[in-house]
Amino acid sequence: MKKLLWLFILPLLIIGCAKDYYTSYQxxxxxxxxxxxxxxxxxxxKNVNITVDGNLIAEDKFTERVEVANMPVGKHKVKVIASSWELKDDVNNVEEMNIQPNSKQTMLVEVPPKSTGYWIYQTAIYTVTFITSYYLYEW
Known part of the structure; x- marks a missing residue:
């Protein structure tokens, strides 16, 4: 019976881990x-796309942090776009960043809250999982 429960729990532990993304501008x-x-x-x-001065840096990434090394010193136009059915609104930020020599400049991006559809989906999935595991355990 415990093996059956692991079949439901293990995918939840594996799915959807965001990774930091590291890249070099040049x-x-x-x-x-x-x-x-x-x-x-x-x-x-999810679905993060970043351009710097029109050059694509990150495409369709699932992340919480993107680090771009070897950025030439000076002002750069940074555009961040992300869209997902999970979010109330899409992310669409454009900011001019002034890169300083041998330092790290940080652009903070606020992620909108989850959409109503996301919470309905999550409730349905957990309800079905709970009912299924309950009846399998009783069986």
Missing amino acids: SASEGKEYGTLIVKFSNPI
Whole structure:
């Protein structure tokens, strides 16, 4: 019986782990100064797309943090877009970031709350899982 319960619990533990994403804007060359850009989300979010000066940096990532190394010093236009059925609203932030030499600049992005559809879906899934495991345990 315990093996059957693990069949329901194990997928919940494995599914949906957000990972930090690390990338480099360009390869470092001598004589130039570089900094680092960090895009930090208030909560993990799916389908993250980030462009810097029109160059795609991250595409369809599930993350809470994106770190871009080797950013040339100066001002850069950073655009962050993310959309998911789980969220009330889409994320669409554009910010001009001033990258300083040998330092990390952080762009904070507020993630909207979960949508009503998300909470209905979660309730349905947990209810079905609970009822199924209850009847299997009684069986």
